[in-house]
Amino acid sequence: MKRPSYFSLYEIALLSLFGALVFVLRAAIVVPIHTPGSSGVFWVLPLVVGAALVRKPGAGTYAGLVSGLLASFFGIEPLHVFDIFKYTAMGITIDLVSIAFGYRLDNPLVGFIAGAAGNVVKMVVNYAVHLLLGVQGVFILLGIGFSSATHIIFGGIGGVIAALIVGRLYRAGVVHQDDVPDEG
């Protein structure tokens, strides 16, 4: 007897699209305010919404992995294949926050925490990869204070926007908090 897959076909399609959306937003939108982490406003949106809609552990990780694979294959960022780590880490963090708060991602406070944590973990993983590749620590660590604060603020803003979207989708009846679409 065939073992049912963890994610249904519908969920895989949905999460893949959200993962691709992260990549598209990263490639298409440049926030011209020259502040570290500002693009996180857009990056965390699809991951938080995806995790909220699928409501299964691993949903954010899957979408993050898809976006990381796309980013590394298209080479839009300097780390190329190592970009997979930071996008996936962002997804894992959003998953962990979602589990810790019982998937109440329609709450703007939870949205802020999920987005901020995801964006700041992405920053930490990015720095760690640079260190592993042999970049001098002093180059990485200078400015990390301001950078971590802005990553948290911008990621948090993205998370709040995602929570508002999820809340509207719940209230409009497009998706239901209790319905887990697990049948392909």
Add this chain to the structure above:
Amino acid sequence: MEFGRRVVLAVVVLAAVVAASFLIDTAVSQAYAPEGGSADSLLQTAAIDRYDLRYGPQSWRPYATPIAIGPGDLPSGSWYLAFVDLGVVPVGGNPALARTGSVRVDYRFTDLAGTASLGAYGLHVGDGRAWTNRQSGYGTSGYYVSGTAAPGDSPRWATPLPEGDRYVVEVAGSPRPVDEDAARNTRTLWFERINSGLDGLHITTDLAARKGQVTETTDLDGSFYVTYTGGNRVGGLFLMVAVDRPQPETFGLALESTFVEDNR
């Protein structure tokens, strides 16, 4: 644990991350920042002579792929190169968050033979990538000075730079080593890929035209600005001085660099 407590705990964790980051940042800044290029208005000076032209003869200057030194798109001629640390860095980014500005460079050549090409090289704080001014296409900038002195003997101490995307160059004007075992003051210019690192630094004679222009002059005494239009931190700024003739014994170049804050 109830929902409210979990929220408070998460916020405390995020605040702790920021606090720890600022602590690390402050410690590292105090330990290392004085060694980097400064963005204050103090005048920095440098002087080079013919013995500082340690690289060449070659037709190209460092980038991810060889690019021309002289005016035009294609590498040509036989040039001798030196790299001078200007000691001051331009600052870009959001003017509400940083004291942004450019670097004014005043130069004075003595007994220049042929043409001197001046190019800007900047080092990226964070990962060591380098920028330089664009050599061809839209947004090209550069500065060329022509002199009339008679050429000197070929510099036997000069050797061409090996081609690649990573160049270890000696900083001109620093004390010359007495033997080959002595440590040399070097910097690594690393260009990650073609078409990257060409649109941050510019050379201009008019701060209103921040993206710069190509200037060809016969004035042996003059000034220009190095502007930065990116949002990252520039950790060091170097001036490439290239000449297309062997220089006479009396050749010299004096440089004065100072940070010029943007008008707001």
